[in-house]
Amino acid sequence: MVRVGIVGAGNIGRIHARSYRETPGAELVAVCDLVPEKTAAFARDFGATAYGDLDRMLATERLDILSVTTAGPENGGHHYTPTMAALRTGVHVLCEKPLSNEIARAREMVAFARSRGLYLGVDLNHRFVPIAATARRWIDEGKLGEILFANMALWIRNPNESSPWFHLRALHPHSIDVLRYFVGDIQRVHAFMKKASHRAIWSNCSVNLQFASGAIGHLTGSYDMTTRHPIERCEVAGTKGRFVIENVAEKLTFYPHDSDEQIVIQNTLMSGTLIFETTFRNRIRRFVEQVAARVPPEEIEGSGAEGLAAQEVIEAAIRSWETGTVVDVPAAVTA
Ligand SMILES: NC(=O)c1ccc[n+]([C@@H]2O[C@H](COP(=O)([O-])OP(=O)(O)OC[C@H]3O[C@@H](n4cnc5c(N)ncnc54)[C@H](O)[C@@H]3O)[C@@H](O)[C@H]2O)c1
Numbered sequence: 001m002v003r004v005g006i007v008g009a010g011n012i013g014r015i016h017a018r019s020y021r022e023t024p025g026a027e028l029v030a031v032c033d034l035v036p037e038k039t040a041a042f043a044r045d046f047g048a049t050a051y052g053d054l055d056r057m058l059a060t061e062r063l064d065i066l067s068v069t070t071a072g073p074e075n076g077g078h079h080y081t082p083t084m085a086a087l088r089t090g091v092h093v094l095c096e097k098p099l100s101n102e103i104a105r106a107r108e109m110v111a112f113a114r115s116r117g118l119y120l121g122v123d124l125n126h127r128f129v130p131i132a133a134t135a136r137r138w139i140d141e142g143k144l145g146e147i148l149f150a151n152m153a154l155w156i157r158n159p160n161e162s163s164p165w166f167h168l169r170a171l172h173p174h175s176i177d178v179l180r181y182f183v184g185d186i187q188r189v190h191a192f193m194k195k196a197s198h199r200a201i202w203s204n205c206s207v208n209l210q211f212a213s214g215a216i217g218h219l220t221g222s223y224d225m226t227t228r229h230p231i232e233r234c235e236v237a238g239t240k241g242r243f244v245i246e247n248v249a250e251k252l253t254f255y256p257h258d259s260d261e262q263i264v265i266q267n268t269l270m271s272g273t274l275i276f277e278t279t280f281r282n283r284i285r286r287f288v289e290q291v292a293a294r295v296p297p298e299e300i301e302g303s304g305a306e307g308l309a310a311q312e313v314i315e316a317a318i319r320s321w322e323t324g325t326v327v328d329v330p331a332a333v334t335a
Contacts (some may be wrong), residue, residue: 001027002288005061005091007054007082008069009033009042012096015277016067017046019284026288030061054082058089065119065291067094067284074101074163075170083109083120092119094287097173099307101163103315110304119297121287122307124177125279126232128286131252131265132181135236135243138254139182144238147215150183151235155222161200167223168205168314175219175232176310177302182236185212185309190326191317196224207317249275 004020006013009031020028032051033039039050051057058066066086072078076098083093093113099106099122113120126132138144154175160166180186188210193202203224209217225231230247241256254263283302290300298305312329320327 002064004028004065005030005063006067007032009038013069015280016069019281023285023288030057032057063091065092069096074166076101080105087113087118094121096123098169098311101169106308106311110308119291120304121302124302125283126174126248127178127181128282129249145240147238149237150217152179153220153233155225156231157226158223164201166201167203172314173310176313183211183215186313187212189316189320191320193321
Protein backbone atom coordinates (compact mmCIF):
# COMPACT_ATOMS: atom_id res chain seq x y z
CA MET A 1 0.00 0.00 0.00
CA VAL A 2 1.35 3.43 -1.00
CA ARG A 3 1.04 5.94 1.87
CA VAL A 4 -0.06 9.37 0.68
CA GLY A 5 -0.08 12.84 2.25
CA ILE A 6 -1.55 16.06 0.88
CA VAL A 7 -0.31 19.59 1.56
CA GLY A 8 -2.90 22.25 0.72
CA ALA A 9 -6.46 21.49 1.80
CA GLY A 10 -8.26 23.73 -0.70
CA ASN A 11 -10.67 22.71 -3.44
CA ILE A 12 -7.99 20.98 -5.51
CA GLY A 13 -6.53 19.22 -2.46
CA ARG A 14 -9.99 17.77 -1.87
CA ILE A 15 -10.18 16.54 -5.48
CA HIS A 16 -6.80 14.84 -5.00
CA ALA A 17 -8.12 13.25 -1.80
CA ARG A 18 -11.23 11.90 -3.53
CA SER A 19 -9.01 10.59 -6.34
CA TYR A 20 -6.65 8.76 -3.98
CA ARG A 21 -9.68 7.29 -2.18
CA GLU A 22 -10.69 5.69 -5.49
CA THR A 23 -7.16 4.56 -6.41
CA PRO A 24 -6.38 0.91 -5.70
CA GLY A 25 -3.15 0.53 -3.71
CA ALA A 26 -3.21 4.07 -2.28
CA GLU A 27 -4.01 5.11 1.28
CA LEU A 28 -4.44 8.78 2.20
CA VAL A 29 -2.98 9.05 5.71
CA ALA A 30 -2.21 12.72 6.39
CA VAL A 31 -3.12 16.26 5.39
CA CYS A 32 -1.41 19.57 6.09
CA ASP A 33 -2.67 23.14 5.79
CA LEU A 34 -1.85 26.43 7.49
CA VAL A 35 -5.56 26.94 8.27
CA PRO A 36 -6.62 24.65 11.16
CA GLU A 37 -10.33 24.70 10.24
CA LYS A 38 -9.49 23.37 6.78
CA THR A 39 -7.32 20.51 8.01
CA ALA A 40 -9.86 19.59 10.68
CA ALA A 41 -12.71 19.36 8.16
CA PHE A 42 -10.49 17.58 5.66
CA ALA A 43 -9.26 15.04 8.25
CA ARG A 44 -12.85 14.39 9.30
CA ASP A 45 -14.06 13.91 5.71
CA PHE A 46 -11.20 11.70 4.59
CA GLY A 47 -10.04 9.98 7.77
CA ALA A 48 -6.51 11.43 7.56
CA THR A 49 -4.35 12.83 10.38
CA ALA A 50 -4.28 16.64 10.40
CA TYR A 51 -1.06 18.69 10.57
CA GLY A 52 -0.38 22.42 10.57
CA ASP A 53 3.31 22.01 9.82
CA LEU A 54 4.67 20.04 6.87
CA ASP A 55 8.08 19.27 8.37
CA ARG A 56 6.36 17.66 11.35
CA MET A 57 4.09 15.66 9.04
CA LEU A 58 7.07 14.44 7.00
CA ALA A 59 8.99 13.53 10.16
CA THR A 60 6.04 11.68 11.72
CA GLU A 61 4.37 9.84 8.84
CA ARG A 62 6.26 7.37 6.64
CA LEU A 63 4.90 8.82 3.40
CA ASP A 64 5.63 7.41 -0.04
CA ILE A 65 3.90 10.22 -1.98
CA LEU A 66 3.08 13.85 -1.19
CA SER A 67 0.52 15.68 -3.32
CA VAL A 68 1.39 19.38 -3.38
CA THR A 69 -1.89 21.25 -3.84
CA THR A 70 -0.91 24.63 -2.46
CA ALA A 71 -1.37 27.63 -4.75
CA GLY A 72 0.32 31.05 -4.25
CA PRO A 73 1.30 33.73 -6.78
CA GLU A 74 0.27 32.74 -10.31
CA ASN A 75 -1.12 29.56 -8.73
CA GLY A 76 2.38 28.11 -8.36
CA GLY A 77 4.31 30.33 -5.95
CA HIS A 78 3.71 28.06 -2.96
CA HIS A 79 4.77 24.76 -4.57
CA TYR A 80 8.57 25.00 -4.30
CA THR A 81 9.04 24.82 -0.52
CA PRO A 82 6.82 21.78 0.22
CA THR A 83 8.06 19.95 -2.89
CA MET A 84 11.71 20.41 -1.94
CA ALA A 85 11.00 19.49 1.71
CA ALA A 86 9.37 16.23 0.65
CA LEU A 87 12.12 15.36 -1.83
CA ARG A 88 14.78 16.06 0.83
CA THR A 89 13.14 13.44 3.06
CA GLY A 90 12.96 10.86 0.23
CA VAL A 91 9.22 11.28 -0.50
CA HIS A 92 7.98 11.23 -4.12
CA VAL A 93 5.92 14.26 -5.18
CA LEU A 94 2.89 14.84 -7.38
CA CYS A 95 2.80 18.61 -7.78
CA GLU A 96 0.01 20.79 -9.09
CA LYS A 97 0.79 22.93 -12.10
CA PRO A 98 2.77 25.08 -12.62
CA LEU A 99 5.71 23.47 -10.78
CA SER A 100 6.57 27.00 -9.74
CA ASN A 101 5.66 30.34 -11.27
CA GLU A 102 9.42 31.08 -11.22
CA ILE A 103 11.10 29.09 -13.98
CA ALA A 104 14.47 28.95 -12.16
CA ARG A 105 12.75 27.24 -9.24
CA ALA A 106 10.88 24.84 -11.52
CA ARG A 107 14.22 23.84 -13.09
CA GLU A 108 15.72 23.34 -9.63
CA MET A 109 12.81 21.12 -8.53
CA VAL A 110 13.20 18.86 -11.56
CA ALA A 111 16.98 18.68 -11.23
CA PHE A 112 16.78 17.94 -7.50
CA ALA A 113 14.26 15.11 -7.92
CA ARG A 114 16.42 13.66 -10.69
CA SER A 115 19.57 13.86 -8.54
CA ARG A 116 17.80 11.94 -5.76
CA GLY A 117 16.29 9.33 -8.09
CA LEU A 118 12.81 10.30 -6.87
CA TYR A 119 9.53 10.60 -8.77
CA LEU A 120 8.32 14.11 -9.48
CA GLY A 121 5.02 14.17 -11.38
CA VAL A 122 2.95 17.17 -12.42
CA ASP A 123 -0.84 17.19 -12.52
CA LEU A 124 -1.03 17.57 -16.30
CA ASN A 125 -4.45 16.00 -16.06
CA HIS A 126 -5.92 17.11 -19.41
CA ARG A 127 -4.01 14.41 -21.31
CA PHE A 128 -5.07 11.62 -18.93
CA VAL A 129 -8.30 10.66 -20.70
CA PRO A 130 -8.99 7.56 -22.81
CA ILE A 131 -9.69 9.49 -26.03
CA ALA A 132 -6.31 11.23 -25.80
CA ALA A 133 -4.64 7.82 -25.44
CA THR A 134 -6.56 6.60 -28.51
CA ALA A 135 -5.55 9.65 -30.53
CA ARG A 136 -1.94 9.21 -29.46
CA ARG A 137 -2.08 5.56 -30.56
CA TRP A 138 -3.42 6.65 -33.97
CA ILE A 139 -0.38 8.92 -34.37
CA ASP A 140 2.02 6.14 -33.31
CA GLU A 141 0.38 3.70 -35.74
CA GLY A 142 0.77 6.17 -38.62
CA LYS A 143 -2.96 6.68 -39.10
CA LEU A 144 -2.47 10.44 -39.54
CA GLY A 145 0.64 10.07 -41.71
CA GLU A 146 3.29 12.76 -41.33
CA ILE A 147 2.13 15.31 -38.74
CA LEU A 148 1.76 18.73 -40.34
CA PHE A 149 0.03 21.02 -37.87
CA ALA A 150 -1.77 21.18 -34.53
CA ASN A 151 -4.25 23.76 -33.26
CA MET A 152 -5.18 24.12 -29.61
CA ALA A 153 -7.69 26.33 -27.81
CA LEU A 154 -8.14 26.49 -24.04
CA TRP A 155 -10.22 29.11 -22.30
CA ILE A 156 -12.11 29.62 -19.08
CA ARG A 157 -13.24 32.59 -17.00
CA ASN A 158 -10.85 33.81 -14.32
CA PRO A 159 -11.26 37.43 -13.18
CA ASN A 160 -8.16 37.34 -10.92
CA GLU A 161 -5.86 40.28 -11.77
CA SER A 162 -2.87 39.26 -9.66
CA SER A 163 -0.05 39.37 -12.21
CA PRO A 164 0.41 40.29 -15.90
CA TRP A 165 1.33 36.68 -16.77
CA PHE A 166 -1.18 34.89 -14.54
CA HIS A 167 -3.25 33.60 -17.47
CA LEU A 168 -0.20 32.21 -19.30
CA ARG A 169 1.56 30.65 -16.32
CA ALA A 170 -1.45 29.29 -14.45
CA LEU A 171 -3.59 27.92 -17.31
CA HIS A 172 -1.38 27.01 -20.22
CA PRO A 173 0.82 24.28 -18.75
CA HIS A 174 -2.25 22.19 -19.71
CA SER A 175 -2.65 23.27 -23.33
CA ILE A 176 1.08 23.19 -24.09
CA ASP A 177 1.36 19.77 -22.48
CA VAL A 178 -1.45 18.36 -24.64
CA LEU A 179 0.25 19.76 -27.75
CA ARG A 180 3.58 18.27 -26.67
CA TYR A 181 1.89 14.96 -25.87
CA PHE A 182 0.71 14.65 -29.48
CA VAL A 183 3.41 16.43 -31.49
CA GLY A 184 6.54 16.51 -29.28
CA ASP A 185 9.01 19.20 -28.30
CA ILE A 186 8.34 22.83 -29.25
CA GLN A 187 11.38 24.72 -30.50
CA ARG A 188 10.22 28.24 -31.45
CA VAL A 189 7.33 30.52 -30.55
CA HIS A 190 5.87 33.84 -31.61
CA ALA A 191 3.20 35.33 -29.36
CA PHE A 192 0.60 38.08 -29.43
CA MET A 193 -1.45 39.03 -26.38
CA LYS A 194 -4.59 41.02 -25.65
CA LYS A 195 -5.98 42.53 -22.46
CA ALA A 196 -9.75 42.70 -22.43
CA SER A 197 -10.48 46.41 -22.01
CA HIS A 198 -11.79 45.88 -18.47
CA ARG A 199 -8.65 43.97 -17.46
CA ALA A 200 -5.14 44.77 -16.20
CA ILE A 201 -3.51 41.47 -17.21
CA TRP A 202 -2.75 39.75 -20.53
CA SER A 203 -5.92 37.71 -20.40
CA ASN A 204 -5.85 36.48 -24.03
CA CYS A 205 -3.04 34.98 -26.09
CA SER A 206 -2.37 33.82 -29.62
CA VAL A 207 0.86 31.84 -29.97
CA ASN A 208 2.42 30.42 -33.13
CA LEU A 209 4.54 27.33 -32.54
CA GLN A 210 7.16 25.37 -34.40
CA PHE A 211 7.79 21.83 -33.22
CA ALA A 212 11.19 20.09 -33.29
CA SER A 213 9.74 17.72 -35.91
CA GLY A 214 9.13 20.68 -38.23
CA ALA A 215 5.36 20.55 -37.68
CA ILE A 216 3.68 23.88 -36.98
CA GLY A 217 0.98 24.80 -34.50
CA HIS A 218 -1.08 27.41 -32.74
CA LEU A 219 -2.52 28.10 -29.30
CA THR A 220 -5.44 30.39 -28.53
CA GLY A 221 -5.98 31.03 -24.81
CA SER A 222 -8.25 33.19 -22.70
CA TYR A 223 -9.34 33.94 -19.15
CA ASP A 224 -12.31 35.99 -20.47
CA MET A 225 -14.62 33.18 -21.66
CA THR A 226 -16.90 30.93 -19.62
CA THR A 227 -16.97 27.35 -18.37
CA ARG A 228 -20.66 27.11 -19.35
CA HIS A 229 -19.63 25.95 -22.83
CA PRO A 230 -16.78 23.67 -23.98
CA ILE A 231 -13.42 24.98 -22.82
CA GLU A 232 -10.93 23.08 -24.94
CA ARG A 233 -10.43 21.96 -28.53
CA CYS A 234 -7.38 20.19 -29.94
CA GLU A 235 -6.85 19.43 -33.62
CA VAL A 236 -3.90 17.48 -35.06
CA ALA A 237 -3.54 17.09 -38.83
CA GLY A 238 -1.31 14.89 -40.94
CA THR A 239 -0.83 13.81 -44.55
CA LYS A 240 -3.38 10.96 -44.17
CA GLY A 241 -5.99 12.39 -41.80
CA ARG A 242 -6.89 14.74 -39.03
CA PHE A 243 -8.41 14.34 -35.56
CA VAL A 244 -10.25 16.74 -33.30
CA ILE A 245 -10.71 16.34 -29.55
CA GLU A 246 -13.56 18.41 -28.15
CA ASN A 247 -13.73 19.53 -24.57
CA VAL A 248 -10.87 17.42 -23.17
CA ALA A 249 -12.77 14.12 -22.90
CA GLU A 250 -16.14 14.57 -24.61
CA LYS A 251 -15.56 13.68 -28.24
CA LEU A 252 -12.83 12.46 -30.57
CA THR A 253 -13.38 12.56 -34.34
CA PHE A 254 -11.04 11.23 -37.03
CA TYR A 255 -11.36 12.60 -40.57
CA PRO A 256 -9.44 10.38 -43.03
CA HIS A 257 -8.37 12.17 -46.22
CA ASP A 258 -9.19 9.21 -48.49
CA SER A 259 -12.66 8.32 -47.19
CA ASP A 260 -16.02 9.86 -46.26
CA GLU A 261 -16.27 7.60 -43.21
CA GLN A 262 -15.36 9.37 -40.01
CA ILE A 263 -14.57 7.70 -36.70
CA VAL A 264 -16.44 9.31 -33.81
CA ILE A 265 -15.91 8.40 -30.16
CA GLN A 266 -18.37 10.30 -28.01
CA ASN A 267 -18.64 10.12 -24.24
CA THR A 268 -22.24 11.20 -23.91
CA LEU A 269 -22.05 11.02 -20.12
CA MET A 270 -19.04 13.32 -19.95
CA SER A 271 -19.46 17.01 -19.37
CA GLY A 272 -18.31 19.82 -17.08
CA THR A 273 -17.54 18.82 -13.52
CA LEU A 274 -17.49 15.12 -14.26
CA ILE A 275 -14.76 15.56 -16.88
CA PHE A 276 -12.81 17.70 -14.43
CA GLU A 277 -12.92 15.11 -11.63
CA THR A 278 -12.26 12.21 -14.00
CA THR A 279 -9.06 13.75 -15.36
CA PHE A 280 -7.68 14.04 -11.82
CA ARG A 281 -8.69 10.48 -10.94
CA ASN A 282 -7.04 9.08 -14.08
CA ARG A 283 -3.91 11.11 -13.59
CA ILE A 284 -3.48 10.23 -9.93
CA ARG A 285 -4.17 6.56 -10.52
CA ARG A 286 -1.44 6.49 -13.20
CA PHE A 287 1.07 8.20 -10.89
CA VAL A 288 0.42 5.69 -8.10
CA GLU A 289 0.64 2.77 -10.54
CA GLN A 290 3.95 3.98 -11.99
CA VAL A 291 5.49 4.70 -8.58
CA ALA A 292 4.38 1.30 -7.26
CA ALA A 293 5.71 -0.44 -10.40
CA ARG A 294 9.06 1.39 -10.02
CA VAL A 295 8.98 2.67 -13.60
CA PRO A 296 12.29 4.57 -14.19
CA PRO A 297 11.59 8.12 -12.87
CA GLU A 298 12.43 9.80 -16.19
CA GLU A 299 9.89 7.57 -17.98
CA ILE A 300 6.75 8.36 -15.97
CA GLU A 301 3.88 10.04 -17.80
CA GLY A 302 3.33 13.69 -16.94
CA SER A 303 6.78 13.96 -15.36
CA GLY A 304 8.37 17.02 -13.78
CA ALA A 305 10.54 17.32 -16.90
CA GLU A 306 7.43 17.43 -19.08
CA GLY A 307 5.79 20.03 -16.84
CA LEU A 308 8.99 22.06 -17.01
CA ALA A 309 9.17 21.74 -20.81
CA ALA A 310 5.65 23.22 -21.04
CA GLN A 311 6.67 26.08 -18.75
CA GLU A 312 9.75 26.82 -20.88
CA VAL A 313 7.44 27.29 -23.86
CA ILE A 314 5.27 29.69 -21.84
CA GLU A 315 8.29 31.74 -20.72
CA ALA A 316 9.47 31.89 -24.35
CA ALA A 317 6.00 33.13 -25.39
CA ILE A 318 6.18 35.86 -22.74
CA ARG A 319 9.64 36.93 -24.00
CA SER A 320 8.31 36.87 -27.57
CA TRP A 321 5.50 39.28 -26.75
CA GLU A 322 7.82 41.53 -24.73
CA THR A 323 10.39 41.74 -27.55
CA GLY A 324 8.17 41.38 -30.62
CA THR A 325 10.37 38.57 -31.93
CA VAL A 326 10.33 34.84 -32.62
CA VAL A 327 11.95 33.19 -29.57
CA ASP A 328 13.80 29.87 -29.30
CA VAL A 329 12.69 27.58 -26.47
CA PRO A 330 15.82 26.62 -24.49
CA ALA A 331 17.01 23.35 -26.02
CA ALA A 332 18.76 22.00 -22.94
CA VAL A 333 15.54 21.63 -21.01
CA THR A 334 13.15 20.34 -23.67
CA ALA A 335 12.46 16.83 -22.50
N1 LIG B 1 -4.88 20.47 -12.59
C1 LIG B 1 -5.96 21.23 -12.70
O1 LIG B 1 -6.84 21.04 -13.56
C2 LIG B 1 -6.12 22.38 -11.76
C3 LIG B 1 -7.30 23.15 -11.74
C4 LIG B 1 -7.39 24.20 -10.84
C5 LIG B 1 -6.33 24.50 -10.00
N2 LIG B 1 -5.19 23.75 -10.05
C6 LIG B 1 -4.03 24.01 -9.19
O2 LIG B 1 -4.30 23.52 -7.88
C7 LIG B 1 -3.56 24.28 -6.93
C8 LIG B 1 -4.45 24.58 -5.72
O3 LIG B 1 -5.56 25.33 -6.13
P1 LIG B 1 -6.75 25.68 -5.08
O4 LIG B 1 -7.76 26.43 -5.86
O5 LIG B 1 -7.17 24.47 -4.33
O6 LIG B 1 -5.97 26.68 -4.08
P2 LIG B 1 -6.43 27.19 -2.64
O7 LIG B 1 -5.76 28.51 -2.43
O8 LIG B 1 -7.90 27.08 -2.48
O9 LIG B 1 -5.79 26.10 -1.65
C9 LIG B 1 -4.42 26.08 -1.35
C10 LIG B 1 -4.26 25.71 0.12
O10 LIG B 1 -2.87 25.58 0.40
C11 LIG B 1 -2.66 26.04 1.74
N3 LIG B 1 -1.23 26.33 1.91
C12 LIG B 1 -0.49 27.28 1.30
N4 LIG B 1 0.80 27.21 1.72
C13 LIG B 1 0.88 26.18 2.59
C14 LIG B 1 1.93 25.60 3.34
N5 LIG B 1 3.18 26.06 3.28
N6 LIG B 1 1.66 24.55 4.15
C15 LIG B 1 0.40 24.06 4.22
N7 LIG B 1 -0.66 24.57 3.53
C16 LIG B 1 -0.43 25.62 2.72
C17 LIG B 1 -3.57 27.24 1.84
O11 LIG B 1 -3.86 27.56 3.20
C18 LIG B 1 -4.81 26.77 1.08
O12 LIG B 1 -5.76 26.16 1.94
C19 LIG B 1 -3.00 25.49 -7.68
O13 LIG B 1 -1.61 25.28 -7.92
C20 LIG B 1 -3.73 25.49 -9.02
O14 LIG B 1 -2.90 25.91 -10.10
C21 LIG B 1 -5.09 22.70 -10.90
